[in-house]
Amino acid sequence: MKRLDVREFQKMIENASKIIIANEPYLTEIDTVIGDGDHGIGMKRGFSALCRMLEKQEFYEVDSLCKAVGIELVKSMGGASGVIFGTMFIGGLSKLPHENSCSLNQIAAYFEEGEKAIERRGKAGAGQKTMLDALIPAVESLKRSAGLEEEMEGAFLKACNAALEGVKASECMESKIGRSKNFREAAIGLPDPGAVSTSLIFKAFYEELIKEQ
Ligand code: ADP
Ligand code: MG
Numbered sequence: 001m002k003r004l005d006v007r008e009f010q011k012m013i014e015n016a017s018k019i020i021i022a023n024e025p026y027l028t029e030i031d032t033v034i035g036d037g038d039h040g041i042g043m044k045r046g047f048s049a050l051c052r053m054l055e056k057q058e059f060y061e062v063d064s065l066c067k068a069v070g071i072e073l074v075k076s077m078g079g080a081s082g083v084i085f086g087t088m089f090i091g092g093l094s095k096l097p098h099e100n101s102c103s104l105n106q107i108a109a110y111f112e113e114g115e116k117a118i119e120r121r122g123k124a125g126a127g128q129k130t131m132l133d134a135l136i137p138a139v140e141s142l143k144r145s146a147g148l149e150e151e152m153e154g155a156f157l158k159a160c161n162a163a164l165e166g167v168k169a170s171e172c173m174e175s176k177i178g179r180s181k182n183f184r185e186a187a188i189g190l191p192d193p194g195a196v197s198t199s200l201i202f203k204a205f206y207e208e209l210i211k212e213q
Pocket of ligand 2: 031035036037038039
């Protein structure tokens with residue numbers, strides 16, 4: 001597949017919502033050890049609201065879909081991760097066309113701009129044990145695939161694997177963002193909850209994309 005259709009993209013985001021909701025206990029478990037324990041609950045709240053919105057509404061342009069997704073997440077999740085995961089979908093909107101499909105180039109540019117917007121808002125970067133440690137490699141992988149004019153399916157598989165490698169790498173990082181010293185030490189050996197969420201989102205995108213229609 002060379003272009004991603006808005007209906008397909010909507011189904012991919014719906015699948016991501018379901019996977020995030022199903023993983024709430026695991027996300028809560030790791031955030032309980034290394035954070036304040038609310039990541040799973042916040043994500044479940046946001047993605048449940050998103051799921052309800054997507055079930056009710058059909059979108060005809062990729063930018064309108066992604067804008068509504070980001071707004072719903074910010075509105076329903078609250079807290080740091082509401083802004084962060086909302087920005088992942090809103091930050092790069094200018095890179096998407098107001099059309100019923102988009103190219104891999106546009107998808108890669110969209111997630112890259114979203115990632116940069118998260119860096120600007122949260123003043124964090126790679127290697128600080130945040131969701132960026134999964135998102136940055138996923139974006140780099142998408143850009144590489146776009147440069148090689150790969151098919152959508154292969155590109156999302158590679159992005160998903162890159163995000164998973166980022167999750168693995170986050171295990172031995174020390175968190176520097178917003179956590180007390182005690183948490184920082186306890187965090188070593190466990191992946192960052194937000195990075196896990198990011199990899200689950202890309203995995204769900206890929207799995208939906210390759211489903212038989
Ligand atoms: P809160 O920090 O408000 O308790 P959550 O527990 O829901 O929010 O989310 C924590 C996750 O948010 C972390 O695991 C990390 O991935 C991500 N995160 C926190 N701060 C930042 C930041 N400045 N930049 C990027 N990601 C961040
Ligand atoms: Mg938390």
